[in-house]
Structure formats: structure tokens, C-alpha cells
Amino acid sequence: MARALVSVLMLCILAATVIAEDPYVYYTWNVTYGSISPLGVPQQALLINNQFPGPEINCSSNNNIVVNVFNNIDEPLLFNWHGIQLRKNSWQDGTPGTMCPIQPGTNFTYKFQVKDQIGTYFYFPTIGLQRAAGGSGGFRVFSRLLIPVPYPDPEDEYWFIIGDWYTKSHKTLQGFLDSGRSIGRPDGVVINGLNAKGDGSDKAMYTMKAGKTYKLRICNTGTKDSLNFRIQGHSLTLVETEGSHTVQNVYDSLDVHVGQCFTALITADQEPKDYIAVASTRFTKYDLTAKAILSYEGSTTPPAAELPPAPVGWAWSLNQFRSFRWNLTASAARPNPQGSYHYGQINITRTIKLLNSVSREGGKLRYAINGVSHADPDTPLKLAEYYGVGSKVFEYNLISDNPTDLSKITVAPNVLNATFRDFIEIIFENHEKSIQSYNLDGYSFFLVAMEPGKWDPSKRQNYNLLDAVSRHTVQVFPKSWSAIMLTFDNAGMWNMRSENGENRYLGQQMYFSVLSPGKSLRDEYNLPITQQICGFLKDLPVPAPVYT
Known part of the structure; x- marks a missing residue:
């Protein structure tokens, strides 16, 4: 009898474990226009709950995030x-390729899970050039309590949205x-x-206690320029970038390209006074600088007027990239697919070369x-594909994997088919004189190489096939190339875009359509019942579930 009761109890516990969901985190956002003066001139900006930057999303690995967005501006929003x-x-x-916009005067509730992730991220509005008006904010994902991070807990954490x-x-x-x-x-x-004046009249953005160590979360959410971030008299110990713990190298400054995020530690080990954090443009003919005050607790001494110099040239930045290494011994959530950190031992099934023009x-x-x-068509690409009418909205594979003639440009939805679970290599080759930065939604990839000149297969001998950092944004220097490797294991329609707002708005983006041949819910979710329907599909009945 006792054994039977124990068995029943164990089955109940097991059942409860199976059906239990990960915790939920809820947010309500009221998106409006408001007046701010970031450069001393009043102007209209995009605010979330009357804030810019917007409210932080704060969660832990595997949490479910629910964000109810009320659109109170005069144009669509995502x-x-x-x-x-x-x-x-x-x-x-x-x-716009995956969702119908939230129309003015309406709301929409996002629901998603931060599956097997840690690190520093951000969110931003995607329609038009709204990102240039604000609407962005920090998104941090902590490790679960049972998983240690490879450094002591900091005294506090500070955001630098630059x-x-x-x-x-x-x-x-x-x-x-x-x-x-x-x-x-x-x-x-x-x-x-x-942007602080730095003349002693500014209030401190953050205050530090002497001898304590602080975590800085640094993201470049701008529209155009790579920025160099540095702090007077202090070094930065890099510990994470874009979801991956890194080997903890020490830097005087960090080049943060558009769309990239870093997490660094700083120790308050200098004379207890005020210091200036600096973000300044890189690779431009103009020199623009922003300042913020970091003050030691009890300080009455203003910061020194002289700012630490920025590095010169992009070769310095290329060498800094080469110093970034993945911390393979850290206990943490691993970017998907699990086990892909053995990426150097996987055979490449496809090489795609992408050239910007x-x-x-x-x-x-x-x-x-x-x-x-x-x-972007009026009907989202993903929606048309799910309804089985994709051919009425777009054509797959207008581009080739190895382009030869870029003399003409065709304006059309740019969607490339990718085979589910193929391990592929993508080469970004930049023939322009300006630096490029790209992001791929839905994935982390291994940035294995970055060099001047043009790519050819012999360049593979220079790849880092051991400890390249798993990340989601890649910079491509002028007249240079960058190589990434990844497994297309995440079914869906995923945007790959230039992080330069002007380039993105005028067509330097595309989508990868990754379809699961098994039509299984283990691979992709069906159309959510709360999803908005728009374009020419608006009045059509919802199709039967595609995945089972």
C-alpha cells in the first residue's frame, strides 16, 4: 500500500512538472509622441510610457514575455x-514581412519566450525611420539562479543606450x-x-562606490554611425556580447557598430571624483561626441576637461574584433541549436554570398x-505563405547564391528559400567605401572571419573554427568581407537587414523563408488566434492549422 501511494505521488509530481510553464513577465506600453531636447533643441520624439529610452524589459532565461502595445501615434507601428x-x-x-502593423488607436499584445538565452539586447520600432525618432530601449536576460555566471555579482548594473x-x-x-x-x-x-556638457554643471547619470565593480550594458541603437565607447581613467572588461559570454579581455575602449551590444565590467578603482563616459563617431569625416557623467559616491570634484582619445582607422577595429573569443567554459544558456559550438566539425551544405550595392x-x-x-508588400510575406498564396505576393529566390552582375537593381520583395536544418556559410562582401552592419532575426551565428579584399574559398583556411563568438550582428568594413556560419534550424520567415536606417529603408534587407518539411508543431507554431490579418487576406477565413 505504501509503495502504491509513493508511486501515485511521484506520478502526480511528474505530471505537474510536465505541464508547468516557465514564468511570465508582463508589460503595458503606451506609445505616443512627446517633446524632448537631447541636443538642446526641442523636437518631437517617439516615447514609450513617456520615456526615451523606453522602459527596460527585464527577465531571465526561458521567461515568457507579454507586451501589450497601445499605438497612440498617427501612423502604423511594430x-x-x-x-x-x-x-x-x-x-x-x-x-513588416511577418506581421500586420498595429494601426493608430489600436493595441496588440506580443507574446514570446526568451528560450535558452542570456545577455544584453534592445528593442526598436521597425516601420520606416521611426527608430531615428526614439522608441528603443534595453532588453536584458539574466541567467537562471541555478546557473552561475563567470564573474562575481556586480554592485549594480547601468545601461548605456548610445x-x-x-x-x-x-x-x-x-x-x-x-x-x-x-x-x-x-x-x-x-x-x-x-548629452552632458562635461563642464561640471551636469548631474551624474550614475554614481559608483569606490572599490566596487559595476556591469555596463552598452548598445548602439543609432541610425547610421559606428561609435567608440570609453570612460575617462577606467578600463572595460568585456564579459558578454549578443548572448555569449566572452573571454574576459580588458580594453581601453570598445567600437560598438550599429545594432551591436556589449556587456562590460568596470571597477571604481580610481581617485574618487567625477569621470566622463564618451561615445563618439568612427569612420566618418565628421566628429560627433556624446558625454555622460559617472560620479564616485561623495565626489565634489568635477571631471577633467580632457577626454580620452578615440582610436584611429578601421584596422584598429578589425584587430579588436579578432581579439573577441567565446568563453567555452562558462556555464550558461547556449545559443541555439544546442551543441552547435562544435560548428567547426560540421560540413557546410551551402554557401551564400551577399553583396550590397x-x-x-x-x-x-x-x-x-x-x-x-x-x-514590403501590403500583405506580410509570412501571412501570405501560411495561407498558401505566397505567389500572389512575392517570388522566391530572385537572387542567386553567387551574384555576378550588380549593374542593375530590381525593386521587389526579396525572399530566399533556406532548407530546414542545413548548416550554411554566408559571405558578406562590401564593395562600398562605407562600413556596413547586418542583423539576422531568429538566429545566432558564428562570425568566423573578417578580412580586407574579396572572398574566395581559399580564405576558409583563416576561419576561426574553435571559439568564434556566437552573435546576431556582423559588421563589414569598406572593401572587405565577413563570413558567418549557422544552422537554419529555426523555422519561420526571418528578416536579415542592414542596421543603417537609410540603407534598410531603401531596400538593403531581405527575408529567409525556412520551412519545416515535417509540418510539425515541434518545428513551428501555427498562426496565433490573436494574430492580425491584413492586406488582401483580411476578409478571408483563417485556414486550417498547417502544423500538427
Whole structure:
């Protein structure tokens, strides 16, 4: 009898374990326009709950995130969770290719899980150039309590949301692009929406206790420029980037390219006074700088007027990239697919070369990938594909894996088929004089090499096939190439885009369609019952579930 009771009890515990869900974290966002003065000039900005940067999303690995967004601006709205791998769930990715926009005066509730992730990320509005007006904020994912991180707990954590900034409205900037003009140089740089004078009259952004160590979460959410981040008199110990713990090298400064995030430790081990954190433009003919004050507790001494110099040239930045290594001994959530850190032992099944180009034909400025300049249709690509009417909205594979002729640009939806679970190599080759930065939604990839010149198969001998950092954003220097490797194991429709807002708006983006041949719910979710339907599908009945 006792054994029977124990067996029943164990079965009950097992059943409870099976059906238990991971914790939920809830947010309500009211998105409005508001007046701010980041560069001393009042201007209209995109605010979330009257804030810029917007409210932080704060969670732990495997938490379920629910964000109810109320759109109280005068145009459609969507948010992307930059770097968050939405496993099997591109429905919540927040790009025009996967979702219907949240219309003015309405709301939509996002629901997704931060599956097997840790680290520093951000979110941003994806439609048009709204990101240039604000609407972005930090997204941090902690390790679960039972999983140790490879450094002692810091005294506190501080966000540094950095980015270039325009005083013109995003609608004015879009008007420039629509008329064939460029948006030109930014008007300045901001740190957390501010720029201190640095003359002793500023309030401290953060205060530190002498002898204590602090964690800094640094993200470049700007529109155009790579930025160098540094702090007077202090070094930065890099511990994580884009979801991966790194070998803990020490740096005087970090180049943070558009769309990239770093997590670094700083120890308050200098004379107890005020110091200046600096974010300044890189690789430009103009020099724009933002400052913020870090104060030691009890300090009455203003910071020194002289700022630490920024590095010179992109070769320095290339060498810094080469120093980044994945910490393979750290206990932490691993980017998917699990076990792929043995990536150097997996055979490549496909090589895709992606070349960016620009056209000014007929006075119309357009940017392209492999000769196709992406244009979003009224019906989201993913929705049309799910309804089985994709051919009425777009054509697959307009681009080839190895382009040869980029003399002309075709404006159309740019969607490339990818075979589910193939391990592939993507080469980004930049023939332009400006630095490029790309992000791939839904995935982490291994950035295995980055070199000047043109890529050819012999360059593989220079790949880092052991401890390249798993990440989701890659920079490509002028007249150079970068190589990444990944497994297309996350079914869905996933956006790959230029992080340069001007280039992205004018077509330098594309989508990978990754379909599961097994039609299994283990691979991809069906259309959520709460999903909005738009375009020519709006009045059609919802199809039967595709996945079982």
C-alpha cells in the first residue's frame, strides 16, 4: 500500500512538472509622441510610457514575455526584439514581412519566450525611420539562479543606450529618402537620450562606490554611425556580447557598430571624483561626441576637461574584433541549436554570398542585396505563405547564391528559400567605401572571419573554427568581407537587414523563408488566434492549422 501511494505521488509530481510553464513577465506600453531636447533643441520624439529610452524589459532565461502595445501615434507601428531568438515563432518578430502593423488607436499584445538565452539586447520600432525618432530601449536576460555566471555579482548594473541623433523628425528624413536624397550626417550623438556638457554643471547619470565593480550594458541603437565607447581613467572588461559570454579581455575602449551590444565590467578603482563616459563617431569625416557623467559616491570634484582619445582607422577595429573569443567554459544558456559550438566539425551544405550595392538611376536612390532592393508588400510575406498564396505576393529566390552582375537593381520583395536544418556559410562582401552592419532575426551565428579584399574559398583556411563568438550582428568594413556560419534550424520567415536606417529603408534587407518539411508543431507554431490579418487576406477565413 505504501509503495502504491509513493508511486501515485511521484506520478502526480511528474505530471505537474510536465505541464508547468516557465514564468511570465508582463508589460503595458503606451506609445505616443512627446517633446524632448537631447541636443538642446526641442523636437518631437517617439516615447514609450513617456520615456526615451523606453522602459527596460527585464527577465531571465526561458521567461515568457507579454507586451501589450497601445499605438497612440498617427501612423502604423511594430516592434522588433533585436537579437531575441523567437524559437518557432516568427509571428511575433515585429517586422513588416511577418506581421500586420498595429494601426493608430489600436493595441496588440506580443507574446514570446526568451528560450535558452542570456545577455544584453534592445528593442526598436521597425516601420520606416521611426527608430531615428526614439522608441528603443534595453532588453536584458539574466541567467537562471541555478546557473552561475563567470564573474562575481556586480554592485549594480547601468545601461548605456548610445546612438547618433537627428534633430529633424523621422517623417522629414523619410521625405528626403522618398525624393531621392540622402538623410545626410547626424546632428549629434546621445547617451540614454542625453548629452552632458562635461563642464561640471551636469548631474551624474550614475554614481559608483569606490572599490566596487559595476556591469555596463552598452548598445548602439543609432541610425547610421559606428561609435567608440570609453570612460575617462577606467578600463572595460568585456564579459558578454549578443548572448555569449566572452573571454574576459580588458580594453581601453570598445567600437560598438550599429545594432551591436556589449556587456562590460568596470571597477571604481580610481581617485574618487567625477569621470566622463564618451561615445563618439568612427569612420566618418565628421566628429560627433556624446558625454555622460559617472560620479564616485561623495565626489565634489568635477571631471577633467580632457577626454580620452578615440582610436584611429578601421584596422584598429578589425584587430579588436579578432581579439573577441567565446568563453567555452562558462556555464550558461547556449545559443541555439544546442551543441552547435562544435560548428567547426560540421560540413557546410551551402554557401551564400551577399553583396550590397547602390543605385541612383533616374534620380531615385535605392540600396540592394545581390541586385534586389526589398520592398514590403501590403500583405506580410509570412501571412501570405501560411495561407498558401505566397505567389500572389512575392517570388522566391530572385537572387542567386553567387551574384555576378550588380549593374542593375530590381525593386521587389526579396525572399530566399533556406532548407530546414542545413548548416550554411554566408559571405558578406562590401564593395562600398562605407562600413556596413547586418542583423539576422531568429538566429545566432558564428562570425568566423573578417578580412580586407574579396572572398574566395581559399580564405576558409583563416576561419576561426574553435571559439568564434556566437552573435546576431556582423559588421563589414569598406572593401572587405565577413563570413558567418549557422544552422537554419529555426523555422519561420526571418528578416536579415542592414542596421543603417537609410540603407534598410531603401531596400538593403531581405527575408529567409525556412520551412519545416515535417509540418510539425515541434518545428513551428501555427498562426496565433490573436494574430492580425491584413492586406488582401483580411476578409478571408483563417485556414486550417498547417502544423500538427
